[in-house]
Amino acid sequence: MADNILTVEDLKVDFHTEEGTVHALDGVSFEVGYDEVLGVIGESGCGKSVTVLSVMGLLQSPPADIVAGTIEYEGTDLLSVSDEELNEIRGGQISMVYQDPMTSLNPVLTIGHQVTEPLLRHTDMSKANAREKAIEMLESCGLADADRLMDEYPHELSGGMRQRVVIAMALVTEPDLLIADEPTTALDVTIQAQIMDLLENLQEEFGMSVIFISHDLGVISEISDRIAVMYAGRVVESASMERIFESPLHPYTRKLSESIPSLDTTVDRLPTIEGQVPSLYDPPSGCRFASRCPQYHGEECDMVDPQLQPVESEENTAHKVACHLYTDVSGESPPWDVGDGYARSVATEATRGDN
């Protein structure tokens, strides 16, 4: 697909541990368009970080093992290129911002050293030019007095400033794709608001594509054009940001947004999701959400793994969901053929059983 900068298809990653094999990702598929911000949301352990680490080629193997799937970046399969080629792409064209700025900055190197490093590595810029460019980028990231900062060390900065430095470091090579893995989770809300504002402006300014990972629906809603919801190593729903909030289809997406206390409404009791996330050592054969699902549909939920399918709807077909509520299986016996054609559009089904 030419209109996507990154296409991940059916990605499967296992971790071999002493206790057995963890199927951390089990068929993750998503795509990121040019100039698009894709938000990836899910709870701890759902595989958000493993997904982007696979894209960056940063998974340590062993224990990690990419079993199947393709990661296509501008026509190149990142899983089959050599380390040298990957090194060229990584840091130059794709770069990453991590959660904790304290651990992603090297404490014994100056800010200047760390921000110019990607430039010296990926371009043939001279040291003086690289320094100039780095100062410019630090200033774009809202750091006043960037010239002086270049000679300071990470510990001399506050958390918010450090995260700005990390962002400057990631953007200094003007990448086409930025991966931000919970970039504001370690920060206070007022600082988080500053950083989100900065990221939004920079995204517009540079016109880059962004994968933004968070466990916080609020943060995701601010920045994303499209959202992918992950659960237990799968993408269970992906749609435009508006549709995820206004007409979510997957029961998990709906339960997730209900369980967050809101500043606008008051409830006596928060709706909860019964049970727990299934063990990824031995995931259930059917839908992974079946045992907790408030809209459990019947035995196909336990037996057949729902595939991520586009839902036919008037407005757009970019809404995909992996749920049997939206798959026509009536009249068929197991194994149901769920990989075929468009799923039935059952927008009314989405609201059934809600109260």
Next chain:
Amino acid sequence: MSESIRSTYEVAQDDGLLTTTDLKKYFPVKGGILQQKVGDVKAVDGVSLAIEEGKTLGLVGESGCGKSTLGKTIMRLHDPTDGSIHFNGEEISDAGKSRLKEIRKNMQIIFQDPASSLNPRMSVAELIQEPMKTLTDWSKEERRDRTLELINEVGLQEGHLQRAPHEFSGGQQQRVAIARALSVNPKLIVADEPTSALDVSVQAKILNLLSDLQDTYDLTFLFISHDLSVIKHICDDVAVMYLGQLAEVASTEEIFEDPKHPYTKALMSAVPEASAESMTDRILLEGDVPSPEDPPSGCRFHTRCQEYIGEVCETEKPQFAEPSTGRYCACHHYDGST
């Protein structure tokens, strides 16, 4: 007496289960070759608040504002530098070891990260029984009965009692920590960010559990959190803290409907809302929280304030005024009403 908040707020705090007056906790900063004291980190600097019995007071603020230190000082896990803590009808700021043992039967604390607050070498049964063993003279049978009662109450099963904390998920560990805090039948529970380490769906369950327990046992909570939406959900009253001092105190309903202090307004507007509509009129604060070692003069918020009036903000400490009944706010905007 110090120059700190001498406020009308004191008048209103006669009949709380817990009241603090001008409470301070400074930590010495040592430096130089001789490790001499070179200054103080004024973590809590003159806080007066009150919690009514059976109510939940939310304490909200950014990291480093002193909210956890305040919670721990109230628990007497830190010795206060100055000021008084009045709990359950007695002054406890100077209580010695044996009196503290009595007092702690009535006040317990739940910490943020259950994985580090539960001893990994103890079984769940031992963990829950430990406070009863140390603080009460209950017999073995009484302790066992209470443990069985609690384990069901917090939503775990009897079969879990012999297991070690690492065998549980974060949410279940927090349930054990809650059972442990409840074991001695306390009146007051200080909950220090009890859900911050948990996923949202687990957080919802723990918040529901805490409100259920409050109804059953008539508990009073001091609920510390940085998350305004959680505070709004669970608290009756809210105290907003900034750099060791209270900025605003009001009932939850009032403070969320009509925040008065500029900091409260900025804090609320910074919370991202999970909805398709985008925030348009967000207040973006400049810069970071200043160091509590050398707080700004006058109003501590003046360096970042979006409603800065003028010199008065830099030179004079705002009084904790009462702009309308039951609402307290330390800001020069409301000085006229005192």
